[in-house]
Amino acid sequence: MPFLEAVGRFVLALLEGFGRFCELLYRTLLGALRPPYDFRALLDQVVRVGVDSVPVVFLTTLFTGAVMALQTFNGFARFHAEAYVGSVVALSMLRELSPVLSGLMVTGRAGSAMAAELGTMRVTEQIDALVSLATDPVQYLFVPRVLAAIIVVPMLVVLGNAMGIGGGYLVAVKILGANPVIYVENTFQFLRMNDLWSGVIKAAFFGGLLSLIGCQRGFDTKGGAEGVGRSTTSAVVTGSLAILVSDFFLTKVLF
Amino acid sequence: MGGGGATGVPAVRLTDVSKAFGGKSVLSGLDLVVPVGTSLVVLGKSGMGKSVLLKHVIGLLRPDSGRVEVGGVDLWAVSARERDRIRRRFGMSFQEGALFDSMTVGENISFPLRRHTRMSPAEVRDRVAECLELVRLPGTEAKRPSDLSGGMRRRVGFARAIALKPEILLFDEPTTGLDPINTDALVRVIQHLRESLRPTAITITHDLKVAFSIADRVALLESGRIRIERSPAEFESSDDTSVRSFVRGDSSLDEEAVPLEVSR
Ligand SMILES: Nc1ncnc2c1ncn2[C@@H]1O[C@H](COP(=O)(O)OP(=O)(O)O)[C@@H](O)[C@H]1O
Ligand SMILES: [Mg+2]
Numbered sequence: 001m002p003f004l005e006a007v008g009r010f011v012l013a014l015l016e017g018f019g020r021f022c023e024l025l026y027r028t029l030l031g032a033l034r035p036p037y038d039f040r041a042l043l044d045q046v047v048r049v050g051v052d053s054v055p056v057v058f059l060t061t062l063f064t065g066a067v068m069a070l071q072t073f074n075g076f077a078r079f080h081a082e083a084y085v086g087s088v089v090a091l092s093m094l095r096e097l098s099p100v101l102s103g104l105m106v107t108g109r110a111g112s113a114m115a116a117e118l119g120t121m122r123v124t125e126q127i128d129a130l131v132s133l134a135t136d137p138v139q140y141l142f143v144p145r146v147l148a149a150i151i152v153v154p155m156l157v158v159l160g161n162a163m164g165i166g167g168g169y170l171v172a173v174k175i176l177g178a179n180p181v182i183y184v185e186n187t188f189q190f191l192r193m194n195d196l197w198s199g200v201i202k203a204a205f206f207g208g209l210l211s212l213i214g215c216q217r218g219f220d221t222k223g224g225a226e227g228v229g230r231s232t233t234s235a236v237v238t239g240s241l242a243i244l245v246s247d248f249f250l251t252k253v254l255f
Numbered sequence: 256m257g258g259g260g261a262t263g264v265p266a267v268r269l270t271d272v273s274k275a276f277g278g279k280s281v282l283s284g285l286d287l288v289v290p291v292g293t294s295l296v297v298l299g300k301s302g303m304g305k306s307v308l309l310k311h312v313i314g315l316l317r318p319d320s321g322r323v324e325v326g327g328v329d330l331w332a333v334s335a336r337e338r339d340r341i342r343r344r345f346g347m348s349f350q351e352g353a354l355f356d357s358m359t360v361g362e363n364i365s366f367p368l369r370r371h372t373r374m375s376p377a378e379v380r381d382r383v384a385e386c387l388e389l390v391r392l393p394g395t396e397a398k399r400p401s402d403l404s405g406g407m408r409r410r411v412g413f414a415r416a417i418a419l420k421p422e423i424l425l426f427d428e429p430t431t432g433l434d435p436i437n438t439d440a441l442v443r444v445i446q447h448l449r450e451s452l453r454p455t456a457i458t459i460t461h462d463l464k465v466a467f468s469i470a471d472r473v474a475l476l477e478s479g480r481i482r483i484e485r486s487p488a489e490f491e492s493s494d495d496t497s498v499r500s501f502v503r504g505d506s507s508l509d510e511e512a513v514p515l516e517v518s519r
């Protein structure tokens with residue numbers, strides 16, 4: 001019985017969390033459509049999310065591309081398919097690795113920062129102060145952050161694509177001795193525009209997801225400095241899980 | 256709306272308001288009427304729900320049951336946008352200041368002006384300077400909230416609350432933790448505001464001297480209700496045990512501290 005109870009409680013908490021997510025998504029959309037439009041705040045957030053995340057995305061995708069080339073080269077050599085290493089690296093970076101890794105990295109950097117910032121504002125009554133100044137806190141705080149992430153994460157993914165392909169090239173050509181011209185030709189041989197788009201669309205979706213979760217965790221913070229810590233952790237865990245789970249379904253839809 | 260005095264529609268009316276947090280009742284069936292232009296001071300022990308009461312008045316908290324009316328309008332019977340329109344008539348200063356720490360002092364005070372008025376940048380600048388002058392912090396526009404002492408933060412929060420010249424002022428412990436000179440200064444600001452703007456004001460304080468120098472009415476919050484509400488003179492001379500213990504700062508008269516000694 002305790003087991004069933006625990007399962008029941010877990011399911012209820014999950015549903016409740018999803019309900020809260022939908023409510024805040026709705027209020028964010030409404031806030032984005034209604035004046036006042038705060039372009040300065042949006043620009044501010046674009047710069048902050050970008051500056052926060054560029055270095056980690058840069059390094060992550062560079063090394064992932066490199067290790068992909070290393071691994072596939074070793075594997076593909078077993079059935080003399082070394083010529084396809086470039087294609088595999090490019091395809092997996094564009095379609096899968098760059099969006100997911102960038103999403104996870106931005107969650108760790110920017111999503112957690114959003115949770116910490118809004119959480120601090122909650123426990124120091126700054127959010128109450130906003131409301132008392134007749135300002136909708138969801139419109140004022142969520143909209144610029146969520147829009148910024150939706151804009152920035154796809155840009156980071158394009159950067160990540162370049163880094164991943166570049167990392168693969170460096171390993172294949174400089175370490176494994178592949179012919180540079182053939183490798184480059186091979187990289188782009190099987191790529192379609194669709195591969196780029198599917199990754200970029202995913203990235204926009206991940207950006208919206210991780211920022212909304214980060215903002216929500218901060219916004220709903222309870223219990224002082226300790227609560228802010230909990231919210232920040234939870235923003236990263238929930239954001240990462242949401243990205244990995246939704247990635248599967250998005251991939252199915254976007255093939 | 257208009258100022259109808261004690262006979263007109265009250266500025267604020269709470270009717271049978273109850274609020275509990277996670278099963279712990281804080282307000283239970285609280286009634287309170289604040290006529291237009293009245294300065295009400297609410298006294299009460301720590302943790303009695305004074306801040307919670309104030310947050311209900313401006314719609315920061317929604318009552319579990321009961322009604323909160325501002326100028327005769329039920330706050331929770333109207334749309335969120337209408338509620339925001341009503342909130343523009345309020346100025347609230349928070350217990351710890353609640354300054355936006357991503358902004359400078361000047362930006363904090365100009366926030367409501369930039370958001371809700373069409374004042375020119377020069378007019379905004381003048382109004383900010385004027386508000387800072389009032390709270391005796393002239394020329395601190397460029398400072399960051401994190402560079403200020405607790406008392407200074409409180410006064411900046413106060414300046415932000417009055418920037419829009421609101422009709423209804425809510426002050427949550429405006430002088431707690433301030434030194435006597437700044438307390439006196441802030442009391443004078445409140446008195447000056449009362450004379451110039453004739454606002455309705457609800458002030459929470461522990462300081463009886465402050466209470467009696469700014470109040471038309473004094474109320475005592477106890478066990479989730481307004482136990483008693485009187486003019487300052489009547490309040491001071493009341494023989495209610497809770498009031499006595501509060502006025503004298505004498506815990507032996509406190510029913511909760513010594514439950515058997517209620518024998519006045
Ligand atoms: N948002 C909240 N969530 C849960 N409990 C709260 C909340 N706000 C206030 N409380 C509780 O309500 C009680 C009254 O708090 P408060 O109004 O701040 O007291 P005070 O009279 O000192 O201002 C306290 O026990 C506090 O813990
Ligand atoms: Mg309080």
